[in-house]
Amino acid sequence: MPPHNWRRGAPRISGSLGGSSPITPRRTADADLAAVDRALALPEASAPSQRSEAVGTPVVPNVFSARAPLRCRDLSPAEIAGFWGGELRHVERDGDQLLSFFTAAHTHVVLRAKELRVLRPHGELFRTGIGSRPTRNR
Amino acid sequence: MAGVFNSLLTQGHVSINRLLSTTRSYLGLQRAHGQRLFVESADGYVLLDVPSAWEVRPDSCRWLYAHAGGLIEVSLTAGTTLHALDMRIAVRTGPPVRFLLSNHVALNGDDGADAVPVRFESDPNGIIVRAIPDSDVGRRFPNGFFPLRSARGHRGRAGGRGRGAVCRWGSRSQPFLTLLTAPTAAAGFRITGVSSAPRPT
Numbered sequence: 001m002p003p004h005n006w007r008r009g010a011p012r013i014s015g016s017l018g019g020s021s022p023i024t025p026r027r028t029a030d031a032d033l034a035a036v037d038r039a040l041a042l043p044e045a046s047a048p049s050q051r052s053e054a055v056g057t058p059v060v061p062n063v064f065s066a067r068a069p070l071r072c073r074d075l076s077p078a079e080i081a082g083f084w085g086g087e088l089r090h091v092e093r094d095g096d097q098l099l100s101f102f103t104a105a106h107t108h109v110v111l112r113a114k115e116l117r118v119l120r121p122h123g124e125l126f127r128t129g130i131g132s133r134p135t136r137n138r
Numbered sequence: 139m140a141g142v143f144n145s146l147l148t149q150g151h152v153s154i155n156r157l158l159s160t161t162r163s164y165l166g167l168q169r170a171h172g173q174r175l176f177v178e179s180a181d182g183y184v185l186l187d188v189p190s191a192w193e194v195r196p197d198s199c200r201w202l203y204a205h206a207g208g209l210i211e212v213s214l215t216a217g218t219t220l221h222a223l224d225m226r227i228a229v230r231t232g233p234p235v236r237f238l239l240s241n242h243v244a245l246n247g248d249d250g251a252d253a254v255p256v257r258f259e260s261d262p263n264g265i266i267v268r269a270i271p272d273s274d275v276g277r278r279f280p281n282g283f284f285p286l287r288s289a290r291g292h293r294g295r296a297g298g299r300g301r302g303a304v305c306r307w308g309s310r311s312q313p314f315l316t317l318l319t320a321p322t323a324a325a326g327f328r329i330t331g332v333s334s335a336p337r338p339t
Contacts, residue, residue, distance in 0.1 A: 063176060063238070064169045069141070069187030070177060073204050083191070083202070110192045115139055120164045122139040124194050126216040128223065128331075 013047045074112055084109060141187040141201070143214055143225060145172025149284075149331040155275055157267065157284045157329070159242040159250040159313075170314070171242050171250070175227070177210060178236040178321075186212065208232020220330070226289070227325045234321040241286070241315045245269040246276075256309040264288050264327075265307055267315060286315070289326025 006012060019039050039045060059065070075083070080098070088101040092114065099114035110122050146152060146160035161171045169185060176183035186203055193200040198215040208231040215224045227237055244250035246257075246269055257268045264287035269275035275282065307317045319325050 063183050063240075064174075064185065067182060067184050069169075069185040070179075070203060070205055072188065072190045073206075075190045075202065075204055079204065080191075084193075106196050108194050110139060110194075112188055112190050115188050115192070121166075122192060122194075124199050126197070126199075126214075126223070128216045128218070128221040130218050 015047065017042070017045050072112060139188070139192040139201070140166060141174060141185065141189065142172045143175060143201070143212060144223060144329070147173075147223070147329065149221075155278070155331075156244045156249065159244040170240065173225075173242070174240045175212065176238040176240070178238070179207070183238050186210070202230075207235075210235075222328050222330045224289070225327045225329075229323040234323045236321050237319045237325060239317040239319075239327065241317075243267060243309075243313045243315055245284070246273045246313065250313040252313070253311065254313055255311045256313055256315045258309060258315055260307065265315070265317070285328075285330050286317075287328045287330075288317075289328065 004012070017039055019035070021035065077098075080088075084101075084103045084107075088103050091101045092099040094113070094117070097113050098111060099117070100108070100110045102108050115122060142161045144158050146156065147158040149155040149157070158173055159171045162168050166187065169187075175186045177186060186201070189201040190204040190209075191202040193202075197218065198213060200211065200213040203210040203212070208229060210232075211226075211228045211230050213226045213228075215226075217224065229235060242250045243256045245267065246252065246254040254270065257270050259266050259268075264285060267284045267286060269279065269282070271277070271280065307315065309315050317327070
């Protein structure tokens with residue numbers, strides 16, 4: 001499917017279609033793309049002619065959707081030095097653009113420039129306490 | 139990192155006793171899940187999303203939002219001696235602003251997908267969130283609750299409007315519990331676990 005530029009507020013009907021085929025021992029190759037053509041030729045691949053009543057209905061905005069998120073800027077080198085000092089370790093860059101680094105004790109910093117470059121957002125997993133596993137109540 | 143300060147928050151096993159919903163869509167298409175924070179601007183409330191920098195340590199995270207009006211810092215710390223999560227909000231640069239904290243509560247099943255209003259009550263120290271009786275958590279912990287406290291020195295009045303940092307909270311027939319602060323340069327919230335033993339079997 002070619003890339004689609006989705007205009008804000010513009011309705012678009014989309015769907016998904018799955019299929020299965022016998023396992024083959026050979027590696028995946030360009031010839032496998034023929035399966036896409038076969039799938040798209042199936043009647044099920046066509047959008048239903050009877051449109052949902054919801055399509056095109058204006059969406060009531062809420063606080064999450066009414067405005068764009070806060071527009072942030074990159075930290076300046078002086079700000080980075082102010083927050084984390086000058087001892088940056090394992091510095092990751094893209095050209096002149098600072099992306100991430102380690103500093104102090106067990107501290108990792110990811111900058112906006114890196115978050116915008118990666119497909120999946122950075123995250124963390126925390127648990128309270130010091131035990132190695134949760135108990136029944138904690 | 140992208141402005142979800144708490145999500146998939148549970149007590150015990152990650153599949154049970156879930157207070158806050160898990161975040162979905164790594165493209166950020168669904169913004170309401172988990173715990174999100176808005177800051178008031180001249181145009182209204184805007185969501186804190188991808189920060190200028192994100193710092194992670196073994197027991198804490200920090201988000202730094204440098205924007206045209208100043209710099210906002212949000213930190214989250216997981217307690218080691220106390221089963222509590224502490225959230226701190228600080229305006230490092232710029233005037234005091236009003237914050238709106240949104241919590242997508244998942245206590246009542248299906249990860250908060252059903253339009254079940256949040257069962258909560260206020261007390262002088264903050265808010266207590268309970269599961270409805272007809273839910274897995276409600277059956278397992280009929281007297282259990284998750285306290286959501288404002289930090290010491292930032293208490294608001296119980297319910298309704300007040301002059302404290304937290305001045306209003308509520309839920310409008312949806313699984314969202316929101317807290318609105320007065321214009322402030324610092325605020326904080328603490329979430330602790332279910333404070334009740336399960337029903338004997």
